[in-house]
Amino acid sequence: MSADPLRVFPVDDFVREELYPGYRQAFGSQPFVAGPVRPFSPADNERYWLRDSLHFSEGMVPASVATLDDAQTWGAQLGAEIVGVPPTRGSVNRLAGTHVYIGTIDVDTQWQVQARAARFGQYVSPILADFDSYWSMRAAELIAAYEHFDNLDLAAMSPAELWTVLKDAYAFHRRAWFIHFEVMYVLTANYLAFYALAQEIGLSGSQVSSFLSGRETFYSRTDEELWRLAGLARSLGVDSALTHGAPGDMRSQVLALPGGSSWVAEFDSFLAAYGQRTEETCRVDTPSWIEDPSPALYSICTFLTKPAGFDFHAARAAAVAERDAQIDQARRSLNGSDLTRFNEALASNQAANFAWWNEEHNYLIDRRAAIPVRRATLEVGARLTDAGRISRPDDMFYLFKPELFDVMESGTDGRWAELAAMIPDRRAYFEYWRERGPSLPTMLGTIPDTVPDPIMIEVFGLSGHFLETLRGGAADSGAEIRGFPAAKGVAEGVARVITTVTDLHTVQPGEILVCGGTTTEWTPAFGVIAACVCDTGGSLTHAAIVSREYGIPCVVGTAVATTMIKTGDRVRVDGRAGTVRVLA
Amino acid sequence: MTDAAPSGRHDAVVDLAAVRASDAPWVGPKMARLGALASAGWRVPDGYAITAAALEGWLPPAALAELHRLFSAPVAGAAAAVGAEPAGGGHQRLARLSEQARQLIEGQALPSWLADAVADAHARLEARTGRGAALLVAVRSSAVGEDGHAASFAGQYETYLGVSGIDEVLRHIARCWASGYSAHALDYRRRFGGSSPLRAHDLAVGVLELVDARSAGVAFTLDPVTGDRGRLVVEANWGLGESVVSGQVTPDYWTVERDSGRIVERRTGGKLVWSVLGEAGGGGAGDGGGRGTVLAPLPAELAQAPCLTDDEVRYICRQAAAIEAAEGTPQDVEWAIARDLDVPDSVYFLQHRPETTWSTTSPATPAPGTPPAPPSGQSFDPVQYALRNVFKVPGT
Numbered sequence: 004m005s006a007d008p009l010r011v012f013p014v015d016d017f018v019r020e021e022l023y024p025g026y027r028q029a030f031g032s033q034p035f036v037a038g039p040v041r042p043f044s045p046a047d048n049e050r051y052w053l054r055d056s057l058h059f060s061e062g063m064v065p066a067s068v069a070t071l072d073d074a075q076t077w078g079a080q081l082g083a084e085i086v087g088v089p090p091t092r093g094s095v096n097r098l099a100g101t102h103v104y105i106g107t108i109d110v111d112t113q114w115q116v117q118a119r120a121a122r123f124g125q126y127v128s129p130i131l132a133d134f135d136s137y138w139s140m141r142a143a144e145l146i147a148a149y150e151h152f153d154n155l156d157l158a159a160m161s162p163a164e165l166w167t168v169l170k171d172a173y174a175f176h177r178r179a180w181f182i183h184f185e186v187m188y189v190l191t192a193n194y195l196a197f198y199a200l201a202q203e204i205g206l207s208g209s210q211v212s213s214f215l216s217g218r219e220t221f222y223s224r225t226d227e228e229l230w231r232l233a234g235l236a237r238s239l240g241v242d243s244a245l246t247h248g249a250p251g252d253m254r255s256q257v258l259a260l261p262g263g264s265s266w267v268a269e270f271d272s273f274l275a276a277y278g279q280r281t282e283e284t285c286r287v288d289t290p291s292w293i294e295d296p297s298p299a300l301y302s303i304c305t306f307l308t309k310p311a312g313f314d315f316h317a318a319r320a321a322a323v324a325e326r327d328a329q330i331d332q333a334r335r336s337l338n339g340s341d342l343t344r345f346n347e348a349l350a351s352n353q354a355a356n357f358a359w360w361n362e363e364h365n366y367l368i369d370r371r372a373a374i375p376v377r378r379a380t381l382e383v384g385a386r387l388t389d390a391g392r393i394s395r396p397d398d399m400f401y402l403f404k405p406e407l408f409d410v411m412e413s414g415t416d417g418r419w420a421e422l423a424a425m426i427p428d429r430r431a432y433f434e435y436w437r438e439r440g441p442s443l444p445t446m447l448g449t450i451p452d453t454v455p456d457p458i459m460i461e462v463f464g465l466s467g468h469f470l471e472t473l474r475g476g477a478a479d480s481g482a483e484i485r486g487f488p489a490a491k492g493v494a495e496g497v498a499r500v501i502t503t504v505t506d507l508h509t510v511q512p513g514e515i516l517v518c519g520g521t522t523t524e525w526t527p528a529f530g531v532i533a534a535c536v537c538d539t540g541g542s543l544t545h546a547a548i549v550s551r552e553y554g555i556p557c558v559v560g561t562a563v564a565t566t567m568i569k570t571g572d573r574v575r576v577d578g579r580a581g582t583v584r585v586l587a
Numbered sequence: 588m589t590d591a592a593p594s595g596r597h598d599a600v601v602d603l604a605a606v607r608a609s610d611a612p613w614v615g616p617k618m619a620r621l622g623a624l625a626s627a628g629w630r631v632p633d634g635y636a637i638t639a640a641a642l643e644g645w646l647p648p649a650a651l652a653e654l655h656r657l658f659s660a661p662v663a664g665a666a667a668a669v670g671a672e673p674a675g676g677g678h679q680r681l682a683r684l685s686e687q688a689r690q691l692i693e694g695q696a697l698p699s700w701l702a703d704a705v706a707d708a709h710a711r712l713e714a715r716t717g718r719g720a721a722l723l724v725a726v727r728s729s730a731v732g733e734d735g736h737a738a739s740f741a742g743q744y745e746t747y748l749g750v751s752g753i754d755e756v757l758r759h760i761a762r763c764w765a766s767g768y769s770a771h772a773l774d775y776r777r778r779f780g781g782s783s784p785l786r787a788h789d790l791a792v793g794v795l796e797l798v799d800a801r802s803a804g805v806a807f808t809l810d811p812v813t814g815d816r817g818r819l820v821v822e823a824n825w826g827l828g829e830s831v832v833s834g835q836v837t838p839d840y841w842t843v844e845r846d847s848g849r850i851v852e853r854r855t856g857g858k859l860v861w862s863v864l865g866e867a868g869g870g871g872a873g874d875g876g877g878r879g880t881v882l883a884p885l886p887a888e889l890a891q892a893p894c895l896t897d898d899e900v901r902y903i904c905r906q907a908a909a910i911e912a913a914e915g916t917p918q919d920v921e922w923a924i925a926r927d928l929d930v931p932d933s934v935y936f937l938q939h940r941p942e943t944t945w946s947t948t949s950p951a952t953p954a955p956g957t958p959p960a961p962p963s964g965q966s967f968d969p970v971q972y973a974l975r976n977v978f979k980v981p982g983t
Contacts, residue, residue: 123970192977
């Protein structure tokens, strides 16, 4: 058979709206998993929607709607489907203005639950048996993609080449998020089994993540490097420029000092190794540390402002010793088959460690996967700005992905004027909703008695108590706020209520941080605060894990802390009891 | 054989490849773990085990009667020496008694059915290793009840290195058994509550290919001084591992951070001597026919040089951590690096056992002297447990 590349068999005869009588195109499932990101509709009143301030504390620009869709919507749904998580088909998102709410899709027939349980076992067991190889393979895939994208010289590309890179970057973003949820569902099953076993054999479930703490992650290595840079700044005598300068001109102020250039050289090589990460998840509008190193500089300042000088290694060794002591103590309380099962569950979780991965993966996925999209989008924006079609490169973030793809695909330059005209209004819309963000309800729709998805319970803290608190509304101020006891200890201090990570620099040493929830970007604050209180979160929450490692009390999943506590209130946090009391 | 064969394992002699972790009651935990390592794919020396059951009935009735007479003689001192606090010259009497018992046992030949089974296994080993009659082996005691989680009996029975030829192997099997009557072994049993010397002890013997070691030593999966599990420690010397295990040398020392695999501390260059095989027929220390080992001054060019490369240190630690993960408790792991091979093919694991100093506080650990329960198969399946207790799927 000879191949003729130009030969076309026309489809024209078959182009039609209908197939059978009564057929509609909407009968095809699109997207093919469960449901895309969209605004709320009246039907959404029938189920619960949790404000995801844990991952998305600020709003989403139009371009980030597609990346959100790749992640917590498409990635989670496909991950849950492929792994076969019995009770859930993953999560689905709604937007209130620009703010993200998350809901879950319950599997609601017994047969489906059973069938999923059967394949779940077949899928997950071999992975847990050799998690190291499984994750290494996926980590290597992600790293290879970053090496490809990071080394592209976008400025030198033809428009067609750049358009190809943009498509590749989006395709990669979607793939990265599927990996995220596939691994997450596998690991949470292992973790939750250990958690349930701990409760069965008379231990506290809240201890489990501390049994699994202390393993080095990309973030602990980052923190260690920042700590080292702080020490170097002290010994080179450039620390005052770092602690007193505005972030914008710190570099020039440091460079003006003797020894400044060697510090800046060290700092730049730190950025080269650790700087390909942003501050937030899925947000193409946030810069990487290489573009804007303020977060890294803030962390260094935090280390420098500690009077005695925080000893990173001592804190880490203490956390590891505490973990080992807790494991020993747990073992001493157990006998016979309980001890055997504990040891096996511990070994399984040490080998496939959710508490570790929960931090480690952020650098490879959450904080990085959107950077190739961001770079390519900004390069397109720079060219359009030069051509006078938009006013600045980051205007591009105010276009939705399908708009951008349509105009790129069609090559019709005429549409830019129409799109560019909408950008100022879209920027205003974003700002309006940014202001409204802190006052949005923690939950919308119908608050359930219980949530069937145990992963939602542990990651977001949707415990019975949390739901009950939300149903009852905020109690009188002065009453005790209850939550999940995430890290032991008692602390009293002045509250600092923070709603977005960008306000983190306002936290003063010794204060008690009160927030919706924290992510890895909040970690530097844990070196200075006396305690942490969050609205959301369970045992798997970042705040819980980091508080234990820094040895401060922490209560998460209070539902109402940010509404009942005001900055300046004096509060008492009991991390073992899981209570917070406003004293005055 | 006077006793019925124990259920589940009828062979008197078992090739290492067939030994499983659950065989600990018959081959001793030491050989059982080595067999488990071998079947899990770790490089271990090839060999075979003579089961405790096979050896239990091996002493001829006359010798057994004599042994009984020795230990139950109405000499109050002797009974006191093994049964209660030794008073006055107890230690001396114990030593005399021990010497008599050992001579008695070492003078006995293994029954011919057992000697034949060992000869078959040894011929198979000579063939598998391709060394033929030149094969050098280690004849290792592997006591059932040894290496319990709470008190280590390690070192109470002896091991003979550099043995070759079936006649010598047979003789050293008897010597391993006799070593259970050494003065220190008897004293150890008395203090840690092991079985009475009047009861035939549960001893298996392993015969293992001797690794021609360039360097050898021990890895601890925690810091043996501080108990810090965030660190692993490697101690090593040139040559055979005996100089390190017996504490006769200040070994090279590395501390490795568990999570990162980074070497965080190193002390090398304090070595003065090393263990090497004695001359053939010459009889090294503690030997009576095998070549044994001798402690020799270390050649000057080796004394200052680290005996391991950093890659070797890190590889040994990774493997030791994997062994610990499989066992569920901190371990000390003996290993040797074969001459003329490259990492990782050169690294052999010789034995491992639970680290005991930092684990003695647990009341859940088996009492000393009782054989540890044979490691069962997985008794906790996280996936099934999650389905039943987390996702609460009916019928799981």
